[in-house]
Amino acid sequence: MAEDLDAFRAETREWLEANCPEEMRQPVRDERDVYWGGRNAEFKNDAQKAWFEACRDRGYTVPDWPKEYGGAGLTPPQAKVLRQEMARINARPPLSSFGIWMLGPALLHFGTEGQKQRFLNEIARGEIRWCQGYSEPGSGSDLVSMQTFGEDKGDHWVVNGQKIWTSYADEADWIFCLVRTDKNDKYRGITFMLFDMASDGVSTKPIKLISGNSPFCETFMDDVKVPKSYGEDIPGYVGEINRGWDVAKYLLGHEREMISGAGNKERSGSLGPKLARNGIDNPVLRAALAEYDIDALAYGCMGEKFLDELKVGKAHPAQPNMMKYAGTELNKQRHELMMSAGGSRALEWESEETNGGTPARSWLRTKANSIEGGTSEVMLNVIAKRILDLPGA
Amino acid sequence: MPLYLNEDQQMLADTASEFMSEQGSIEKQLRHWRDKGCKDGFGHELWGQFAEMGFTGMMVDEDHGGLGMGHVEAGIVLEQIGRNLTPSPFLTSSVMAASALGAGSDDLKGRWLPGLVEGKSVFAIAVDEGPKHNPQEIKTRAEKSGNGFRLTGAKTFVIQGASADMLVVAARTSGDDSDDEGITLFAVPKDAANMKQNPVRLVDSSMASHVTFDGVELDGDAVIGEVDGGREVLNRMLNAGRAGAAAEGVGVAGGAFDRTTEYLKQRKQFGKLIGEFQALQHRAAHLYSELEIARATAIKAAQMLDEDADKADLMVSVAKAKVGKVARLAVQEGVQMHGGIGMTDEYDIGLFMKRDRALHEFLGDHYFHADRVAKLSGY
Numbered sequence: 001m002a003e004d005l006d007a008f009r010a011e012t013r014e015w016l017e018a019n020c021p022e023e024m025r026q027p028v029r030d031e032r033d034v035y036w037g038g039r040n041a042e043f044k045n046d047a048q049k050a051w052f053e054a055c056r057d058r059g060y061t062v063p064d065w066p067k068e069y070g071g072a073g074l075t076p077p078q079a080k081v082l083r084q085e086m087a088r089i090n091a092r093p094p095l096s097s098f099g100i101w102m103l104g105p106a107l108l109h110f111g112t113e114g115q116k117q118r119f120l121n122e123i124a125r126g127e128i129r130w131c132q133g134y135s136e137p138g139s140g141s142d143l144v145s146m147q148t149f150g151e152d153k154g155d156h157w158v159v160n161g162q163k164i165w166t167s168y169a170d171e172a173d174w175i176f177c178l179v180r181t182d183k184n185d186k187y188r189g190i191t192f193m194l195f196d197m198a199s200d201g202v203s204t205k206p207i208k209l210i211s212g213n214s215p216f217c218e219t220f221m222d223d224v225k226v227p228k229s230y231g232e233d234i235p236g237y238v239g240e241i242n243r244g245w246d247v248a249k250y251l252l253g254h255e256r257e258m259i260s261g262a263g264n265k266e267r268s269g270s271l272g273p274k275l276a277r278n279g280i281d282n283p284v285l286r287a288a289l290a291e292y293d294i295d296a297l298a299y300g301c302m303g304e305k306f307l308d309e310l311k312v313g314k315a316h317p318a319q320p321n322m323m324k325y326a327g328t329e330l331n332k333q334r335h336e337l338m339m340s341a342g343g344s345r346a347l348e349w350e351s352e353e354t355n356g357g358t359p360a361r362s363w364l365r366t367k368a369n370s371i372e373g374g375t376s377e378v379m380l381n382v383i384a385k386r387i388l389d390l391p392g393a
Numbered sequence: 394m395p396l397y398l399n400e401d402q403q404m405l406a407d408t409a410s411e412f413m414s415e416q417g418s419i420e421k422q423l424r425h426w427r428d429k430g431c432k433d434g435f436g437h438e439l440w441g442q443f444a445e446m447g448f449t450g451m452m453v454d455e456d457h458g459g460l461g462m463g464h465v466e467a468g469i470v471l472e473q474i475g476r477n478l479t480p481s482p483f484l485t486s487s488v489m490a491a492s493a494l495g496a497g498s499d500d501l502k503g504r505w506l507p508g509l510v511e512g513k514s515v516f517a518i519a520v521d522e523g524p525k526h527n528p529q530e531i532k533t534r535a536e537k538s539g540n541g542f543r544l545t546g547a548k549t550f551v552i553q554g555a556s557a558d559m560l561v562v563a564a565r566t567s568g569d570d571s572d573d574e575g576i577t578l579f580a581v582p583k584d585a586a587n588m589k590q591n592p593v594r595l596v597d598s599s600m601a602s603h604v605t606f607d608g609v610e611l612d613g614d615a616v617i618g619e620v621d622g623g624r625e626v627l628n629r630m631l632n633a634g635r636a637g638a639a640a641e642g643v644g645v646a647g648g649a650f651d652r653t654t655e656y657l658k659q660r661k662q663f664g665k666l667i668g669e670f671q672a673l674q675h676r677a678a679h680l681y682s683e684l685e686i687a688r689a690t691a692i693k694a695a696q697m698l699d700e701d702a703d704k705a706d707l708m709v710s711v712a713k714a715k716v717g718k719v720a721r722l723a724v725q726e727g728v729q730m731h732g733g734i735g736m737t738d739e740y741d742i743g744l745f746m747k748r749d750r751a752l753h754e755f756l757g758d759h760y761f762h763a764d765r766v767a768k769l770s771g772y
Contacts, residue, residue, distance in 0.1 A: 272767055272771075273771050276771060286767060287763065289767065290763040290764065291763055293711075293766055294715050297707075297711045297766075298711055301693040302685060302689040302690070304693070308395040309397050319685075322685060325678075325682055380675040380678040381674070381675075384677060390654070390658065392666070
């Protein structure tokens with residue numbers, strides 16, 4: 001087994017050497033360095049295209065998904081070796097998408113064979129870009145109170161309502177969306193629907209954030225017709241009708257795992273060595289960096305342990321909540337320190353030297369980390385209830 | 394290697410947990426010996442039982458009667474020791490001294506290891522010279538004298554020094570006080586002439602000695618490893634001890650945490666279980682999160698030592714510092730959430746706070762290791 005893994009490592013190393021272009025081994029500098037796929041996707045350059053296509057053809061956009069759904073069918077230890085080898089050369093992810101991180105795992109768990117064949121392959125090949133319709137203006141932390149309603153019309157629903165904080169809705173091709181289909185049952189009255197963003201009646205409006213960027217949108221649904229079926233064994237919803245909350249909760253685990261940054265080398269690495277290149281004169285700042293680095297490197301260990309345990313079913317089902325809480329609080333602190341170490345240069349909003357204010361805009365962006373996908377306070381509630389079993393929680 | 398226990402390790406954990414919670418319990422060991430005013434601060438009978446369980450020599454190689462296990466396995470036993478506050482010479486003898494003796498001559502191994510494996514011998518570590526851990530500076534001198542050496546100086550915080558059959562002493566054989574080179578480790582027998590011990594009871598009821606060497610004559614064969622080349626052996630021994638102390642600290646924190654969450658589920662005020670109050674729930678949940686991270690870090694450090702990985706040094710300090718901070722939080726929250734009763738000697742939670750204080754200080758507190766993390770990272 002260990003020998004097989006060694007062989008796999010050698011083979012992987014060789015393949016990466018031959019297929020991962022030098023430009024794809026650099027840290028991500030701006031939005032366009034991240035390839036999201038989709039109908040309207042454009043590559044920033046040839047290197048990005050070559051790297052994506054090489055991975056897609058080998059199933060490495062989703063290495064641990066089964067081969068028949070576009071993955072490479074790697075075992076957990078093999079997937080870990082691939083992660084390690086990619087991290088070793090700082091390889092960028094070939095494809096980023098909510099399809100990979102969120103919808104995919106939910107379909108693997110709840111989807112029909114027909115849904116898996118169609119949607120998972122589209123995701124793995126980067127053909128369809130998905131967005132998530134969860135929060136509503138009146139339903140943030142209390143998500144289950146959502147009101148967007150789908151009226152049953154036999155072979156389809158007519159959906160009316162509004163979603164908010166829909167990440168990249170204006171660039172997405174399809175949406176997975178929570179829609180109320182029974183007003184009399186809070187938890188068992190929600191259906192997890194899938195539909196095309198190009199459908200009549202769907203419109204989006206970007207929300208300008210404190211960072212000056214607009215990664216989130218408002219999404220309006222005005223008499224949108226959502227079919228109950230897209231063909232044989234391809235329902236227009238995941239799981240059962242009115243039981244979408246089960247799917248939503250399962251998917252939230254994956255969303256929280258994604259936001260936690262577990263296994264993200266950039267986020268769980270130390271900061272001191274980078275910021276100290278120009279010297280740190282102030283001993284109090286040095287001490288703060290050392291404290292941070294301890295927390296960051298320790299969190300890196302936790303990320304590794306969490307992912308290892310997750311793959312073999314040893315992780316507590318509510319553990320992604322703990323990871324999200326710890327990971328996002330840490331990331332906010334990271335950017336606070338980067339701003340402090342950067343001084344007045346880091347305040348620049350539009351300069352060339354800061355690539356258009358990247359430090360300040362990124363710092364502001366991280367403030368959403370402990371809000372999106374469930375606030376830190378909600379995470380603590382969930383830990384108290386589901387892991388610690390505290391009374392009345 | 395995945396970052397969780399494999400089947401064999403899980404079996405060891407179950408065995409150690411059962412043994413320590415029965416034989417090594419607070420009632421049977423810590424309180425028992427404390428209330429008797431025991432000079433050793435631990436039970437020799439329990440040390441014999443450690444041997445029967447295979448714990449005493451678990452890191453000793455098989456040629457010398459041990460089990461040849463690694464830091465991860467030692468950490469598993471130490472976590473249970475921490476959880477039960479079991480006083481024993483395990484960390485200093487079976488982890489640290491065993492690590493040092495591993496670099497010694499066959500004669501030296503033959504002289505000391507069998508007693509350790511059998512649970513008959515106890516070893517102590519004499520490195521610190523001031524109230525704060527600073528192994529870079531070693532002032533205790535060993536000068537050539539005939540075929541051997543003559544040792545002069547003073548050591549402090551020598552845990553169980555007065556109970557030990559042998560002390561591993563770090564001394565300077567050449568160079569200046571803070572040089573890397575010029576360190577030599579010695580195995581000094583307890584009856585060495587001109588060695589004086591002043592044993593003192595510490596806050597956690599353990600015993601530690603101030604030791605003075607006033608021209609202690611040692612044979613050349615008391616040298617562990619190479620003369621002047623002891624820094625590497627010393628570092629390896631310290632890392633083994635720090636990773637072990639981190640594992641024990643995870644146990645101390647876990648024990649305090651479990652008692653605290655249990656208490657939150659029992660104690661009523663304002664007509665409610667206090668665990669229903671969100672102010673306490675969030676603090677408990679935060680502590681849980683920190684404790685999980687600390688445990689992962691302690692295992693990772695042990696794994697890296699076992700693999701002899703490049704950055705093991707760094708991760709050991711990360712683990713000692715992280716566990717130190719988290720265990721400190723766990724015992725403080727523990728006493729606070731217990732309220733008035735947490736201040737009483739009758740309740741165990743205060744014992745966790747005392748043990749954390751001593752363990753945290755041992756081999757470098759979190760400030761020491763934060764500084765070391767910065768230095769090892771180049772700033």
